[in-house]
Amino acid sequence: MKKIGLFGGTFNPPHLGHMLFAQEACLAYELDELWFIPVNVPPHKESDELASNKDRIDMLKKVTKRHKTFSVSTIEVEREGPSYTVDTVKLLKKRYPDVMFYFLIGGDMIDYLPHWHRIDELMTLVTFIGTKRPGSTSASAYSGAVELLDMVQVDYSSTLIRQRVAEGKPITYMVPDEVEKIIKERGLYEARRSPSTD
Numbered sequence: 208m209k210k211i212g213l214f215g216g217t218f219n220p221p222h223l224g225h226m227l228f229a230q231e232a233c234l235a236y237e238l239d240e241l242w243f244i245p246v247n248v249p250p251h252k253e254s255d256e257l258a259s260n261k262d263r264i265d266m267l268k269k270v271t272k273r274h275k276t277f278s279v280s281t282i283e284v285e286r287e288g289p290s291y292t293v294d295t296v297k298l299l300k301k302r303y304p305d306v307m308f309y310f311l312i313g314g315d316m317i318d319y320l321p322h323w324h325r326i327d328e329l330m331t332l333v334t335f336i337g338t339k340r341p342g343s344t345s346a347s348a349y350s351g352a353v354e355l356l357d358m359v360q361v362d363y364s365s366t367l368i369r370q371r372v373a374e375g376k377p378i379t380y381m382v383p384d385e386v387e388k389i390i391k392e393r394g395l396y397e398a399r400r401s402p403s404t405d
């Protein structure tokens with residue numbers, strides 16, 4: 208049976224923590240493919256700094272191009288409303304009944320699993336592959352059902368990348384080169400000027 212990893216995320220922007228997790232999960236679980244699934248509306252996040260769907264998809268498409276097992280699925284951006292994972296997985300299982308799906312989550316999301324929409328149903332549909340992240344406990348009522356991938360913890364987050372861009376600090380070595388290029392060319396995440404008071 209074909210094994211496909213689903214990596215859902217806001218990817219605002221994608222960074223090297225995401226990429227390393229994707230690589231290591233493919234290796235450890237012998238995944239045939241890994242699909243990055245950018246969310247349309249994050250189910251649990253306030254998002255004033257959210258780059259457009261196009262910008263986030265373009266960044267992911269560029270970084271996945273050089274890996275033959277990685278690709279980008281637009282299944283969530285094509286759907287209105289909050290991007291609940293259970294809805295996405297149900298649709299994918301209907302479209303690909305002969306595939307075994309895995310869903311990748313970082314430690315913060317392991318902690319948050321009890322709050323996911325229809326989590327008990329989702330648990331019956333996919334195997335979660337989780338990995339620890341600095342600052343998360345990676346433990347929740349559901350963590351026993353998550354396959355824990357042991358890999359080096361990368362203390363990068365998209366929030367950190369956005370902050371550094373806004374402060375004019377370099378992000379080289381924190382994001383793939385292709386992502387850095389798009390962020391620069393399109394002026395993403397640059398500090399917004401405060402309105403003039405005079």
Ligand SMILES: Nc1ncnc2c1ncn2[C@@H]1O[C@H](COP(=O)(O)OP(=O)(O)OP(=O)(O)O)[C@@H](O)[C@H]1O
Nearest residue numbers: 216217218224228312313314316361363364365366
């Ligand atoms: N450094 C990391 N190591 C392991 N997993 C990560 C890392 N960064 C993000 N993830 C996981 O990738 C998925 C998508 O994360 P997301 O795109 O929201 O990135 P983020 O860095 O957490 O973003 P933000 O800082 O904007 O909240 C989540 O399951 C998250 O836990």
Ligand SMILES: O=C(O)c1ccc[n+]([C@@H]2O[C@H](COP(=O)([O-])O)[C@@H](O)[C@H]2O)c1
Nearest residue numbers: 215216217249250290291292293323324
């Ligand atoms: O379905 C839910 O209720 C749910 C709640 C929180 C997060 N998720 C999914 O988990 C993935 C990572 O979320 P995020 O916000 O860390 O990018 C992304 O695909 C989200 O849609 C899903």
